Amino acid sequence: MLKDCSQIDINQFAKTYFGGTAKNKIDQAINWLQRLGDYNLNNNDVLRYTNASREMEPIVYCDCKGTWWTGRYVGAIFFDGISLDIAPRFPFSFFVDNFPINNFIPIDTKKSIKQEKSMEGTVLELMLAIQWVNLLVNASKHALPVVQKKKTHIKSAIVGRLDVRATLKQRVVDGSKVVSTSFSKDINNPITQVIVLAYYEIQKWFPSHDVMHWMPEVTAARLQKMIDATPRRTKAPNHQEIKSAKLMPIAREYRSVARLSKDVLNRKNLSEHQSHSTNKTMLIDVAELWEAYVFNVLKQVTPENLNVKNGTSASQNYLLKSEEKTLGKLIPDYLILDRNKSQNDDDALIVADAKYKRIGDAPWMSPKRDDLYQMSAYLNNFTHANSGFLFYPKWDDDLSEIVKQNPWQFNNGKELSFIQLPINLDDAITFLNKNAITPSTHTQN
Known part of the structure; x- marks a missing residue:
């Protein structure tokens, strides 16, 4: 079974979906993965639950060593005649507990999951x-889904609207009757x-x-x-x-x-075969779910004197500016500000990003050079912020050597900490309460 952000065993994949591990079957499997990797996802392919704009990534991709990987999506795919599912690396309880279903669907994990189901x-x-x-x-x-039903009446009195033409025909048969029509709203349809x-x-x-x-x-x-x-x-x-x-x-x-x-x-x-002319996906972006989860944790552990908020498009911080234009808008996932001072985003004391990646797990291992450049740019432009955080899922009990060396310092003295956050909400809250996020506390024990 494929899982998100995981290596694809080509031999097993070819055997499962193309009927064998012979060279021609392996070639067919790789060719299919290449076409799926080139497929351009759109908003109709991914179930969105926030208004945040997010750049789409490939469903599958091949690294520089020729190894195939699944991306950050889970769900179902029917593509070029092949139907497959991508299961989450997270426990299913994480999805049920944290999926913000329009903010009004309360689902109890222990009661909702049917254990006999996959x-x-x-x-x-x-x-x-x-x-x-x-x-x-x-x-x-x-409104209710009502339909209009037309009913014809042949009576001595008019019910609704007189049907002149039908009445003239009726007079030939029975001169005492008229034909009329009425319309009713019917919910049983x-x-x-x-x-x-x-x-x-x-x-x-x-x-x-x-x-x-x-x-x-x-x-x-x-x-x-x-x-x-x-x-x-x-x-x-x-x-x-x-x-x-x-x-x-x-x-x-x-x-x-x-x-x-x-x-x-x-x-x-999508788990059943459809028309071979139809490509269809029903996917969840786990990175988006992780971002929402981290924000929920931060809101519950941030000290009373500080306020945490999502990065906003209203920010006027840009990487580059000319006399007439700006380029590279800088929008961190989270900003932490002093409640007693200005709530302008530019006055943020801490900037942070959620990264749905795993430290030390190639090829998506972190910290990525791009992520480091990103945080450097954030801290450079948010001049009041001296601390930055990158939040990664804590998949197991192993603590990365990079995390053990927190906090890291840039040449300008500003600090960056890498946090492996437990994926259980209560554990995450307990962990961060012991390691309070304040401008002066950055280590992870």
Whole structure:
């Protein structure tokens, strides 16, 4: 099983996905990896949960020695006829505990994980459930998924609007009757049905939780009305029935929920083969998750006299300036400022970055020269900052020799410390409380 930021065993990869380890199979595997490495990810390929802009990196890549590696993404890929999963190096509990699902979905790791399922399968189900809930929240802001139904009445009295042409024909048969039409709003329709059935399916994935509690009250209330209107033994509508349902204009956003709901019911979550003409990915950027996790830890351990905030695009620090233009905007992941003084970013006392890398693990071993140059530029431009920190995951009990030598000093006297942060929140908080981040304390014991 592939894992993020890990070496790919070409022989095993060729055997698993191309049917053998003969030279032609190895060549096919390498050729496929090269094409996947050249694939340009876009925002639709990666499930984003922050507004921060982030440069996309290759899903896989080859180092200078010819060794293939996975990048920083986990999830599922269907590319050029091959379907594969990339599992996380982190424990799955880290994902569940720290995934900021629109800030309103509380998931208890111990209750949510179904142990009999494979780790990567649960990750994919979680991603699919998150996407489904987010689409439903967006669609349900203003209305229920009602359709207009036209009903024809042949009676002695007009119901709704008179149908003149039909009435003239009716008069030939029965002169006492008129034909009229009325329109009603019907919530029990193919769109509602497929959404409700998808909800039941997602609920099976997390049997210890009420998925309804993952949603804002308005969304949960509207979903409950949809459930009440849908008979329990309703069969899943087919594609044509869903397509022909005429939603009211205000409810059109439900179509995207219906499409994803159909995927949920059909289990088309990328672990199954799709059309060979379709390339599709559903990925999480672990580096983005790590950045959010570090920020959460820092907020809980920063002393009361200091304030930690995300780096902001409002910063006016640039690497280069000419008379008319600027180049190379400097935006650290985190800035720490004195609460009793100016909160202008330029007055930051400490600058820090989160690095989803592992010290001593080639080819993504740290510290990278680029990262050192980056921190040097930050400390040079944030003139009040004398301390910088780089936060790496602490994958195991080994403490890097680089970390043991903290703090490191630049020629101008400013300091840089490398921190291996535990990936359990409580452990990370305990660790940083013992090693307080202040301008005068930089060592890691």
